[in-house]
Amino acid sequence: MCWHVDRTSQNEPTHHLRREARNIIIRTRSSDARTGFRNRRGPWPSCNMSRRKRKLSVPIRGAQSAEWLSSLGPGLVTGAADDDPSGIATYSQTGAKFGFDLLWTVVLTLPLMIAIQVVSARVGAITRKGLAANLVVAYPRPVIAMAVLLLLLANIFNIAADLNAMGVCVRLVVGGPAVVYVVVLGIASLLVQLFAQYRQTVRVLNWLTLSLFAYAAALFTIHVPWARVASSVVVPHLHGSKDYFTMIVAIFGTTISPYMFFWQAAHEVEKSKDEGKYSRVKKLAQARKTYERINLDTWVGMALSNLIAFCIMVTTAVVLHDHGRTEIQTTQQAAEALKPIAGNLAFILFSLGIIGTGLLALPVLAGSAAFGISDTFGWRSGLDRMPLEAGAFYSVIGVAMLLGIALCIYGLDPIKGLFLSAVINGIVAVPIMALLMATAQRPDVMGKFPVRGLLRWVGWMATGAMSIVVVAMFAMMI
Numbered sequence: 001m002c003w004h005v006d007r008t009s010q011n012e013p014t015h016h017l018r019r020e021a022r023n024i025i026i027r028t029r030s031s032d033a034r035t036g037f038r039n040r041r042g043p044w045p046s047c048n049m050s051r052r053k054r055k056l057s058v059p060i061r062g063a064q065s066a067e068w069l070s071s072l073g074p075g076l077v078t079g080a081a082d083d084d085p086s087g088i089a090t091y092s093q094t095g096a097k098f099g100f101d102l103l104w105t106v107v108l109t110l111p112l113m114i115a116i117q118v119v120s121a122r123v124g125a126i127t128r129k130g131l132a133a134n135l136v137v138a139y140p141r142p143v144i145a146m147a148v149l150l151l152l153l154a155n156i157f158n159i160a161a162d163l164n165a166m167g168v169c170v171r172l173v174v175g176g177p178a179v180v181y182v183v184v185l186g187i188a189s190l191l192v193q194l195f196a197q198y199r200q201t202v203r204v205l206n207w208l209t210l211s212l213f214a215y216a217a218a219l220f221t222i223h224v225p226w227a228r229v230a231s232s233v234v235v236p237h238l239h240g241s242k243d244y245f246t247m248i249v250a251i252f253g254t255t256i257s258p259y260m261f262f263w264q265a266a267h268e269v270e271k272s273k274d275e276g277k278y279s280r281v282k283k284l285a286q287a288r289k290t291y292e293r294i295n296l297d298t299w300v301g302m303a304l305s306n307l308i309a310f311c312i313m314v315t316t317a318v319v320l321h322d323h324g325r326t327e328i329q330t331t332q333q334a335a336e337a338l339k340p341i342a343g344n345l346a347f348i349l350f351s352l353g354i355i356g357t358g359l360l361a362l363p364v365l366a367g368s369a370a371f372g373i374s375d376t377f378g379w380r381s382g383l384d385r386m387p388l389e390a391g392a393f394y395s396v397i398g399v400a401m402l403l404g405i406a407l408c409i410y411g412l413d414p415i416k417g418l419f420l421s422a423v424i425n426g427i428v429a430v431p432i433m434a435l436l437m438a439t440a441q442r443p444d445v446m447g448k449f450p451v452r453g454l455l456r457w458v459g460w461m462a463t464g465a466m467s468i469v470v471v472a473m474f475a476m477m478i
Helices: 014-035 049-070 074-081 085-098 104-127 131-138 141-174 178-195 198-219 226-234 242-255 258-274 284-319 331-342 344-377 391-410 414-440 453-477
Strands: none
Touching: 074 104, 074 198, 074 258, 074 284, 074 344, 085 141, 085 242, 085 284, 085 331, 085 344, 085 414, 104 131, 104 226, 104 242, 104 258, 104 284, 104 414, 104 453, 131 141, 131 258, 131 344, 131 414, 141 178, 141 258, 141 344, 141 391, 141 414, 178 198, 178 344, 178 391, 198 284, 198 344, 242 284, 242 414, 242 453, 258 344, 258 414, 284 344, 344 391, 414 453
């Protein structure tokens, strides 16, 4: 409706007309304030209501997109960090040695890793405490202390192997001594962890997840027989060899790792503190909103992780296995083998992916151990604090990074380092998963929101699957 002032009566006093016009303007502004509409051209509202609605819809859609993107963080970074150079080595070996025959494992492990990571995230988000801080409430502190110290040891070997792969890949791309690049990359990562603010650290980690798409890009530089790929995903091709089952154990150990549990739970706590939320969740509406965000974040992160694993396995299967190159031990060997067959573009993309994912994984490996140890012993911790405010926490990060660099300088065999890391992770993973699942069901820890239903069953299935994998790993070592 358009407002109109009747000026037909010329005998009315001028001041009366001005008063009527002022009253109309006041009523119009009051109506606009109630409806949330503001006319940019003046006090008189527009008669074109469809145009008005069209203008209002733009910021609403933008706000929804921003809210969706802001929900991604802990799960996305955790999933991307799972594809570190050590994981890339495992997937490259799988594709080179067995071709497409183990692609089905990527589908099988996805729901298991989603379930255990969602449980970890819920424990951190509901209690506003890290995973170890909740475990020591329910179980003896010495048991948890032993577990997190073994986690630190495994992560140090993993950091060394990742740094070694990153240094060699930089050398392959630009030349020069790999050990220099190891030191430079390691120290740069350590400085970022020590002195960058929490939001800056998270922003850097989120952007580094884009480096994973280098492997998807490398996949599209080659010709892929997609019919064979689809068949291998749907119908498992089983072998009876020891190497085949050893590789299955390696894939499970790579996709479900203990440091991921500690990191995602701690990252949820850090995110809550950054948003000014310090007390535990008590209201049902708040819990539902938190669970929706965690589910979306974790599904996206874990699906991205397994998608990239799929791309790496397919790329190495087509380029290496189908051309007779079946013995690949390290990521740098895989990158070097790609060059003469797939060309420089695939080689460069593969190498840059290793460097980018390594930079993403280093803070997660060092930080997860630091959070676990600090929460176990009650030390002050948090990426939102400066080193002087949380000296013990940052000391653990520094020790992990410096020992990783030292092992590379000393000349640790990366294959041996990965083997030791896998063995230690196998020792730690199953008891931590069992304690995590038991803790997540306790009302004295989770309050009104213990883990129930399908999530509980799939979480225990993941624990059982890892138990079988670990038993198989030790059986093959005998």
